[in-house]
Amino acid sequence: MNKQLHTEYELEVVAREESADGVVALDLQRPDGAPLPDWTAGAHIDLVLDEDVVRQYSLVELGNNETCWRIGVLNVHDGRGGSRRIHESLTIGTIVRARGPRNHFALEPAQKYIFIAGGIGITPITGMIVEAERRGVPWTLAYGGRSRSSMAFADCLEGQFGDRVDIVPEDERGFIDFKTLLEKPDQNTLIYCCGPEPLLNAVERASEEWPAGAMHFERFVPFETGDAKPNEAFEVEFAVSGVVLEVPADKSILQVADEAGIDVLSSCAEGTCGTCETYIVSGEVEHRDSVLSAEEKAANKSMMICVSRAACPRLVLEL
Ligand code: FES
Numbered sequence: 001m002n003k004q005l006h007t008e009y010e011l012e013v014v015a016r017e018e019s020a021d022g023v024v025a026l027d028l029q030r031p032d033g034a035p036l037p038d039w040t041a042g043a044h045i046d047l048v049l050d051e052d053v054v055r056q057y058s059l060v061e062l063g064n065n066e067t068c069w070r071i072g073v074l075n076v077h078d079g080r081g082g083s084r085r086i087h088e089s090l091t092i093g094t095i096v097r098a099r100g101p102r103n104h105f106a107l108e109p110a111q112k113y114i115f116i117a118g119g120i121g122i123t124p125i126t127g128m129i130v131e132a133e134r135r136g137v138p139w140t141l142a143y144g145g146r147s148r149s150s151m152a153f154a155d156c157l158e159g160q161f162g163d164r165v166d167i168v169p170e171d172e173r174g175f176i177d178f179k180t181l182l183e184k185p186d187q188n189t190l191i192y193c194c195g196p197e198p199l200l201n202a203v204e205r206a207s208e209e210w211p212a213g214a215m216h217f218e219r220f221v222p223f224e225t226g227d228a229k230p231n232e233a234f235e236v237e238f239a240v241s242g243v244v245l246e247v248p249a250d251k252s253i254l255q256v257a258d259e260a261g262i263d264v265l266s267s268c269a270e271g272t273c274g275t276c277e278t279y280i281v282s283g284e285v286e287h288r289d290s291v292l293s294a295e296e297k298a299a300n301k302s303m304m305i306c307v308s309r310a311a312c313p314r315l316v317l318e319l
Pocket of ligand 1: 265266267268269272273275276277289291304305306307
């Protein structure tokens with residue numbers, strides 16, 4: 001595992017700006033101004049509000065620099081309280097703990113990109129646009145939101161990149177026309193999409209004719225397992241720790257590892273953040289996370305042990 005993912009930083013809020021209705025942009029840097037670890041487009045960090053409240057935020061790339069991480073935080077009124085706490089308590093000068101960066105939404109090489117964002121899903125896309133520019137690869141962005149005033153960074157993106165950016169406020173123009181946007185499948189184009197579940201589902205429906213591997217999604221919510229079989233008990237061998245334990249039907253591998261005192265980092269416990277990713281030594285897995293792509297799941301190299309389970313009697317993990 002990459003040690004950087006486990007390293008925790010104390011960061012100071014050095015700038016705070018209301019970048020849209022309900023969205024605050026925060027600039028975080030080390031109190032001594034030292035550089036922060038490099039990150040790549042699509043990466044996110046964990047904000048550790050306390051031991052039980054850890055939230056993931058994509059890094060925003062618009063005018064920041066190597067000593068500063070910028071995040072955009074939507075105040076989710078019906079959420080679990082993390083974003084509200086950030087809005088209420090993280091002011092300039094506040095010190096906050098952070099881990100990462102981690103990237104499960106990396107920008108692969110392509111001859112063209114189509115970026116699609118809904119609401120606060122614009123945050124990881126900002127870095128992708130800057131990276132596509134750096135690579136000299138043509139791109140377009142379709143960015144939807146309830147209203148223009150709720151769409152963070154919309155003016156900045158439009159001002160900087162002109163008509164390659166299509167801002168689609170629902171109250172002015174309705175929904176993004178995905179059927180037209182994605183009507184011609186192209187094997188040289190990759191599509192990166194981040195936003196609320198209905199938008200991702202609409203993109204999935206409109207892109208059924210596209211080649212496997214063209215679509216890349218970042219989800220905020222747990223993967224819909226649909227007709228998943230009822231849980232069954234299985235054995236897990238923790239190869240590094242040298243123990244074999246049973247994972248009962250009512251517990252996750254993560255819970256069993258925690259109870260056995262095996263050191264494993266976790267955060268969301270619902271398969272959305274990627275923190276508990278663990279390498280598979282052998283065995284088949286029923287993947288239930290929303291982090292890995294369909295190709296990564298098929299490759300069976302790693303799994304999210306907070307939600308995914310064995311599809312065989314014994315799994316061997318690099319833990
Ligand atoms: S703890 Fe977030 S994916 Fe497992």
